[in-house]
Amino acid sequence: ELKVEQNPLFLSMQEGKNYTIYCNYSTTSDRLYWYRQDPGKSLESLFVLLSNGAVKQEGRLMASLDTKARLSTLHITAAVHDLSATYFCAVDKENSGNTPLVFGKGTRLSVIA
Amino acid sequence: DTEVTQTPKHLVMGMTNKKSLKCEQHMGHRAMYWYKQKAKKPPELMFVYSYEKLSINESVPSRFSPECPNSSLLNLHLHALQPEDSALYLCASSLRTGTGFGYSPLHFGNGTRLTVT
Numbered sequence: 001e002l003k004v005e006q007n008p009l010f011l012s013m014q015e016g017k018n019y020t021i022y023c024n025y026s027t028t029s030d031r032l033y034w035y036r037q038d039p040g041k042s043l044e045s046l047f048v049l050l051s052n053g054a055v056k057q058e059g060r061l062m063a064s065l066d067t068k069a070r071l072s073t074l075h076i077t078a079a080v081h082d083l084s085a086t087y088f089c090a091v092d093k094e095n096s097g098n099t100p101l102v103f104g105k106g107t108r109l110s111v112i113a
Numbered sequence: 114d115t116e117v118t119q120t121p122k123h124l125v126m127g128m129t130n131k132k133s134l135k136c137e138q139h140m141g142h143r144a145m146y147w148y149k150q151k152a153k154k155p156p157e158l159m160f161v162y163s164y165e166k167l168s169i170n171e172s173v174p175s176r177f178s179p180e181c182p183n184s185s186l187l188n189l190h191l192h193a194l195q196p197e198d199s200a201l202y203l204c205a206s207s208l209r210t211g212t213g214f215g216y217s218p219l220h221f222g223n224g225t226r227l228t229v230t
Contacts, residue, residue, distance in 0.1 A: 033218075042203060042223045043156070088155055100146060100169065101219060103155035 002027045004091050006104035013079050013111055021074040021107045023089035032072045033090045033101060034063050043088070047074075079111045116140055117222035119204050125228045128194060134225045136187040136204030145187040146219065147179060148203040156203055162187060194229045201226050 003026040013019050023032070034046040047056045049065035049072060056063050060083065062075045072089055086108045090101040117138045126132050136145065144163050148156035161169035162181040170179075176198075178190040187204055201224045208217035 040201075040226070043221045045218060045220075048218060100158045100161055101156075102158075106153075106155050108153075 002029075002091060002102050004089060004102050004104040006087075006089055006107050009105055009107060011107055011109045013076070013109070015080055015111055015113050016078050018078065019076050021076070021087060021089075021109075023072040023074070023104055025070050025072075025089075025091045027091065028070075029067070029091045031092050032065050034072070034074055035088045035090065035103075037086045037088065037106070039086075046087075076109075081111050081113065084109055084111045117204055117206055117220050119202075119222035119225050121225060122223065123226045123228075125230060126191065126194065127230055128196070130194075131190070131192045133191065134189040134202055134204075134227070136189075136206075136222055137185055138206045138220070139185055140206065140208075140220070141184075142206035142208050142220070143184055144207045144217070145181060146205040146207075147187070147189055148205065148221075150201040150203055150224075152200075160189075191227075194227075196229050199228045 005024045007022050011019060032049045035043040036046050037043050047063040049063060052065065052067035054065045060077045063072060065072045074087060076083060086106045088103050088106045090103045092101060117136065120135045124132060146161050147159040149159050150156040158171050159173045160167060160179045165181045165184055176193050180188040180190060203224045204222040205219045207219050
């Protein structure tokens with residue numbers, strides 16, 4: 001059974017600080033997804049990582065994928081309040097690239113002044 | 114704005130009611146999904162339709178009945194629900210499912226917030 005584990009589950013960080021969210025998964029998948037969800041809202045796609053060593057950056061967020069370690073990281077640089085949200089990583093259930101996603105439990109990020 | 118449209122946005126229903134959730138997309142996607150999300154939890158897969166045929170049912174109770182009338186529409190019929198079924202129901206679509214076709218990301222709708230009283 002595919003398991004996707006995120007840590008930390010809760011993160012409170014000060015504005016301007018850096019931090020990393022980790023996502024471990026149990027299957028040999030080379031496709032990993034990061035989503036953002038604001039309270040009461042749907043899921044917004046942030047990054048899609050499609051191969052080992054993939055690195056993508058958007059603003060203050062940078063995601064990377066190490067398929068050998070079955071690990072993805074989401075790095076936050078110089079956090080701002082607008083980044084407060086829940087972040088989910090997700091993996092294809094059957095590593096086919098087009099199957100349903102299995103989500104991690106999410107990391108609830110709160111950026112405080 | 115999302116390209117996957119869900120209606121209604123909010124729904125309150127009693128345990129004896131029958132209601133339906135609707136999802137629509139016009140991106141030419143041939144795979145559509147229902148996910149259920151409880152508060153402060155990740156989305157959980159319920160059903161997958163591929164080319165208008167049910168391909169995955171994640172052991173969902175029969176009080177939830179999906180329907181895919183055509184490639185653009187996906188319904189979720191609700192009957193005799195329990196209070197614990199209250200959740201955010203998310204619809205998603207992707208170009209297709211299956212191997213050999215390359216990468217096809219999921220597009221999520223804004224969800225229907227369901228409350229069962």
